[in-house]
Amino acid sequence: MTDQADQLKYMSGFGNDFETEALPGALPQGQNSPQRCPYGLYAEQLSGTAFTAPRGRNERSWCYRIRPSVRHVGRFEPIDVPHWKSAPHVIPGVTSLGQYRWNPVPHGEGETDWISGMRTVTTAGDVNTQNGMASHIYLVTQSMVDSYFYSADGELLVVPQEGALRFCTELGVLEVGPGEIAMLPRGLVYRVEVVDGPCRGFVCENYGQQFDLPDRGPIGANCLANPRDFKTPVAAFEDHDALSTVTLKWCGQFHRSSIPHSPLDVVAWHGNYAPYKYDLSTFSPVGAILFDHPDPSIFTVLTARSEVAGTANIDLVLFRERWLVAEHSFRPPWYHKNVMSELMGNIYGEYDAKPDGFAPGAMSLHNCMLPHGPDQGAFEKATTGELKPHKLANTMSFMFETRFPQHLTEWAADEAPMQADYADCWNGLDKKFDGTIRPA
Numbered sequence: 001m002t003d004q005a006d007q008l009k010y011m012s013g014f015g016n017d018f019e020t021e022a023l024p025g026a027l028p029q030g031q032n033s034p035q036r037c038p039y040g041l042y043a044e045q046l047s048g049t050a051f052t053a054p055r056g057r058n059e060r061s062w063c064y065r066i067r068p069s070v071r072h073v074g075r076f077e078p079i080d081v082p083h084w085k086s087a088p089h090v091i092p093g094v095t096s097l098g099q100y101r102w103n104p105v106p107h108g109e110g111e112t113d114w115i116s117g118m119r120t121v122t123t124a125g126d127v128n129t130q131n132g133m134a135s136h137i138y139l140v141t142q143s144m145v146d147s148y149f150y151s152a153d154g155e156l157l158v159v160p161q162e163g164a165l166r167f168c169t170e171l172g173v174l175e176v177g178p179g180e181i182a183m184l185p186r187g188l189v190y191r192v193e194v195v196d197g198p199c200r201g202f203v204c205e206n207y208g209q210q211f212d213l214p215d216r217g218p219i220g221a222n223c224l225a226n227p228r229d230f231k232t233p234v235a236a237f238e239d240h241d242a243l244s245t246v247t248l249k250w251c252g253q254f255h256r257s258s259i260p261h262s263p264l265d266v267v268a269w270h271g272n273y274a275p276y277k278y279d280l281s282t283f284s285p286v287g288a289i290l291f292d293h294p295d296p297s298i299f300t301v302l303t304a305r306s307e308v309a310g311t312a313n314i315d316l317v318l319f320r321e322r323w324l325v326a327e328h329s330f331r332p333p334w335y336h337k338n339v340m341s342e343l344m345g346n347i348y349g350e351y352d353a354k355p356d357g358f359a360p361g362a363m364s365l366h367n368c369m370l371p372h373g374p375d376q377g378a379f380e381k382a383t384t385g386e387l388k389p390h391k392l393a394n395t396m397s398f399m400f401e402t403r404f405p406q407h408l409t410e411w412a413a414d415e416a417p418m419q420a421d422y423a424d425c426w427n428g429l430d431k432k433f434d435g436t437i438r439p440a
């Protein structure tokens with residue numbers, strides 16, 4: 001077993017070809033598949049892309065483990081995980097056409113873990129064609145004990161909002177709390193423990209190509225999310241015999257099997273397909289330094305590309321602390337309709353376009369081509385205030401901006417604390433037009 005103290009160590013860099021070993025000499029050098037591996041380990045490849053994906057996009061890792069993964073799954077039996085939905089999930093009677101906002105979801109009565117505490121809010125695309133996504137809220141009060149999970153359906157981008165979680169994965173251990181994100185690759189087995197509960201946050205389940213760093217274009221080689229701030233755990237393993245369950249999410253269905261040991265038995269690994277975390281406070285925003293309000297794409301932390309250039313399956317966009325300095329400009333987001341669909345969540349503080357009603361833990365959905373923008377209060381303030389340099393302090397919201405429309409689940413429509421009067425926030429934006437007055 002890896003010592004607790006040795007576990008929480010990270011290697012730096014986005015998409016690097018890492019190598020790490022929890023026991024000296026456990027990682028074969030110079031080849032992937034020696035006739036016999038050190039310590040009697042088994043060699044196994046975990047492929048995150050097709051074998052022949054172009055070199056720059058190819059992701060795989062080689063694991064040296066106590067048992068091969070075929071021994072970490074038994075006979076799978078279907079189970080019901082009622083609140084975790086997958087696309088396509090378009091429900092007659094549930095309309096997704098509208099602007100929606102939800103108050104922070106409270107914890108329920110009973111205990112919930114990573115699997116039972118997942119509440120799907122929206123789904124988009126199709127899990128079977130590996131296109132699209134789902135957004136979820138997690139409400140976790142309980143650690144998984146001798147219980148493990150993996151998803152064949154996509155990577156999970158985790159955005160904690162309250163409480164801290166530990167992800168004990170095949171490739172090492174990550175701890176994340178509010179202000180950080182974690183990425184759990186498709187196919188990676190892990191157990192989720194509560195470090196500081198109760199825990200609540202947002203998840204983007206990406207059915208498509210992996211999240212990647214966006215190109216920076218004319219911004220050049222620095223700023224936005226810098227590769228070195230992404231942290232991947234060092235190898236850590238468990239040699240632990242106990243009756244355990246492995247839950248698998250596969251094409252939207254859940255199955256469970258029992259095994260007599262921990263599957264987290266990778267003693268050494270190398271490769272570029274691995275979990276990582278990122279501290280959002282290291283995101284260096286670039287913005288308008290003279291006039292006007294640029295597109296929110298300048299705040300893209302990660303992008304999950306589609307086959308259409310510039311049209312991401314999902315962008316993760318971050319609205320964090322920054323200075324507003326634009327002269328003679330309407331500084332908040334403009335009013336708009338977007339072919340992409342925008343699911344937002346508030347991690348902490350106040351979002352400038354919605355000073356009221358969008359509390360930390362709240363989320364909103366502005367679906368494909370549905371108009372939205374600053375509420376009336378934000379409009380009045382922005383059009384009458386003095387345009388001095390102004391620091392937007394204590395603010396961190398994010399957006400999962402998706403190519404496909406997002407459909408509400410029954411839970412999001414009927415059970416979650418939806419604000420029935422959300423669209424009223426624009427009510428006061430009355431006609432100001434006076435055909436007799438020309439502006440100066």
Ligand SMILES: O=C(O)Cc1cc(O)ccc1O
Nearest residue numbers: 295296332333334342353372
């Ligand atoms: O709708 C929103 O609040 C998100 C958003 C922010 C912004 O600065 C520009 C466009 C946009 O969709």
Ligand SMILES: [Fe+2]
Nearest residue numbers: 338342366372
């Ligand atoms: Fe928007």
